[in-house]
Amino acid sequence: MDYQTLKLQHRAEREQWPEALSVRVHRALSWLQRAELCEQDEDAEFLFLWIAFNAAYANDIRSEHPPEAKAFADFLYQLQRFDRDKQLEALVWQQFSGPIRVLLDNPYVFQPFWECQKQPGCTDGWKWSFDKAQTRVSRALSQRDTVKILRVVFSRIYTLRNQLTHGGATWQGKLNREAIRDSVALMRAFVPVMLSIMMASPNQDWGQLHYPVLA
Template sequence: MLTKTNEYYQERKLSFDETFRTRIHRSLSWLRKADTFTGDADLDMKFICLWIAFNAAYGKSLPAIDHSCSEKYAFKSFIEKIISLDSVNLLASVVCGKYAMRISFLVENKFTFQKYWDFTKGVEEASDWKRSLSASVKKYNDCRISMDVSTILSIVFDRLYVLRNQLMHGGSSCGSKLNRETIDDAVGFLSDLIPSMLLVMMMNYKKDHDWGELFYVPVKE
């Protein structure tokens, strides 16, 4: 999928305005870097590059006082927007296709469920984490049957965000054996999903389509 997305960008980049072109270029640059990591020992670095690629695709400058626009809120809004534009069901083919089993493992794994970690820290409100996890898994399975891609991705990214925090905030050793299979599942899924998202964005490019102001707009002196 990365090759197809990169080729599409190269063929049409001059027709994009500079802001949109920069957004796609930045994301693709991190996807290409992620693609250079091929061994099991490099899974952590690959995941981090993939998450940066995702950040580059959806990230936008937000008012500091707008507390409702948290990072999770921002990327979930982005995902919903992508799904609404995805008339050819590219995301559905990733979610419900060859990666369906991998993301099922992510959803069912207590170690990617934030409420479980809250419970281990003694948070009283998290004492029912097992019931909450079961309810989340059931919701995910119901959405697979109904092909509710938006809700599926919302659930999956809740799990991926836990992995992201473990790595980015030093909550996991580099190359830890404890999360190898989980990171591997996440990397396989994101490696197809993010290029698919970029392709949907480019296929639906309009100069008046607002993806938000870029973080750190390039300055030419």
């Protein structure tokens, strides 16, 4: 599933959709198309995919703020509810089960690790939080809880996103290359799946636009 396939569907069906959904999908597809044009530049592709994701979701997912975390959880549960072909399950448990586990085991995309570095004398204070988070991850993995795994994965990817957008990493730097590569691969598949689910259920409430189109 790619930009061209989804765009053809959008053009064919958008007149019957609510305006908010049509605009969300239109914006997201424009950034997905740009991401697909990136060659040999995983950092740029990562950022364009994140914008595509956020254009469709249009909310912040900072895990340290419960209202946003709950809103993102609700969004994922809604996606899962209308995922008639079980595409999300296939992504998590089949296509990307290995990269997801690697990403979840990586402390460098765990925000408390970096918060600890800012505190004088804090060397391993983050480990307790990380171990506790890993226990929850293990439980979700054993229960095959797709939504919980995606929630944690995207909170980790959000930390990586912050590193790039706030200048906390080097372009094409070696230190975060594996995390970038795995995140790009996952989002390259997730964003089209997310859009296809939303487009297949246009009469559901996918939220109002934060930045509406003004004449």
